[in-house]
Amino acid sequence: MPCLLLIVVLAFPRVVLVLMFLLSNYLQRAYHGLIVPVVGFLFLPLTTIVYAWLVNTGQAFQGVPLLILIVAVIIDVGGWSGGEYHRRRR
Numbered sequence: 001m002p003c004l005l006l007i008v009v010l011a012f013p014r015v016v017l018v019l020m021f022l023l024s025n026y027l028q029r030a031y032h033g034l035i036v037p038v039v040g041f042l043f044l045p046l047t048t049i050v051y052a053w054l055v056n057t058g059q060a061f062q063g064v065p066l067l068i069l070i071v072a073v074i075i076d077v078g079g080w081s082g083g084e085y086h087r088r089r090r
Helices: 002-011 013-023 026-030 035-043 045-057 064-089
Strands: none
Touching (some): 002 013, 002 045, 013 026, 013 035, 035 045, 045 064
């Protein structure tokens, strides 16, 4: 079951963010306000989810949790440049 949840989060992070916002207070506990989650929804959805997970579980931002956060940022930013690269190639 956890693997299936991970696949859904990676495939549809914006849908997961909307569901998290509507069905729980998970994002409200991690972010104090609405601006950061909205900007995260638009530009870095996976990073927004991972940061909320780290804050809600009380994990320190060092070691493996920090590495997971960095990988989430790389995946989000990689989506921006990959589309532009393929668009220019045609």
